[in-house]
Amino acid sequence: MSLFALTQPCSANLQVFPTRVVLTDQKKNGSLSMRHIGPKMERYRISAVFYQMKPDGSMSLLKDGRSEPTSLVQHLRFSPREVVLQPGTEQVLRLMLHPRKRLPDGDYRAHIYFEPADSAEQEGTAPSAANGAMQLRAKIAVAIPVILRGNATAKPAIENLQLVRKPKAAPEFTANLVRIGSGFLFGDLHLFFTPAGGAEESVGTILGLSSYIDSRTIRFPVSADADKLRNGKFRVEFRSPTAEGGGVQAHSEISLL
Incomplete structure (x- = not known):
């Protein structure tokens, strides 16, 4: 069981700052700072994803958002893509705009998604009496928006x-x-x-x-x-x-x- 928080600087055991990265044709590089505040070592996988906004303002993760007209997923390069953090340690993620071709004028976006590699831990070995499901402790992922500001108004x-x-x-x-x-x-x-x-x-x-x-x-x-x-x-x-x-x-x- 995995939960996520959009644009939240602190979620569960991970803090990420800033909570939004804005790139332009003149500013093609950015960075995010991660701080692990959990009590034990944690491994995080990092990826670029695309969320579709619904009319009620909620966000839905697309399995493959690269084909979306305003997707920045395929035009971002970032490193590292996986980190192991000890309690109280920090890591900087660096990202760069690297379009495969000249992009039409407009705004583009993606989210950098930080997910615990072990996204759910088993609390016990016995299933619950109600539905037979294992008791799980959710670990929460963090998603930070990356925006490319074009000439759109x-x-x-x-x-x-x-x-x-x-x-x-x-x-x-x-x-x-x-x-x-x-x-x-x-x-x-x-x-x-x-x-x-x-x-x-x-x-x-x-x-x-x-x-x-x-x-x-x-x-x-x-x-x-x-x-x-x-x-x-x-x-x-x-x-x-x-x-x-x-x-x-x-x-x-x-x-x-």
Whole structure:
């Protein structure tokens, strides 16, 4: 049994930084730093893979993503492809853009996938009484996106913004993040609420949100109490990452009763 985490810097026994690598025609090299924080030696296999994004924002691993129009898998060279790490040790992975032919203008992507060589350990020798299955302890793999920025452009828009109230649970907001153009979207979401006659306050931040398709659903909980989100305005902003200036790229607002 193997689990994976997309763009998570720390998962189970492995830390990987940075959580996103951006390449260009001028910057064709990059690196990732791995740190093993587990209690014993671990072997990791490293590969380049392609995830297909679905309209709900989830990601599905393709067995062979090299034929996808925006796949960078076949155009990446990286080393090493397998490492053995002792507890507390680090290893640097170096990668390079090496296209087999001139790529058409546009954005391309892949994920560098770090997987424990022994992706599941047997906890015991006896099957469970319920279904006869062996008890397994999952080891979690980490997938880090590698983006090639071409000359493609993309403008974001936020549509169909709604606030969903749930009994005995934090409220959630839903919206569609729409892409106008062919480039990839990457940025941060900032949530605000302004009560009638009051001052605006922040009620949530979602960092590192991406979209590789024309429209995807976004759904996240709001930190404020549901009873406080009444008789006012709720606003969502999509901003460029702080390292790129943090400017507002798109926004949407609704009135709450």
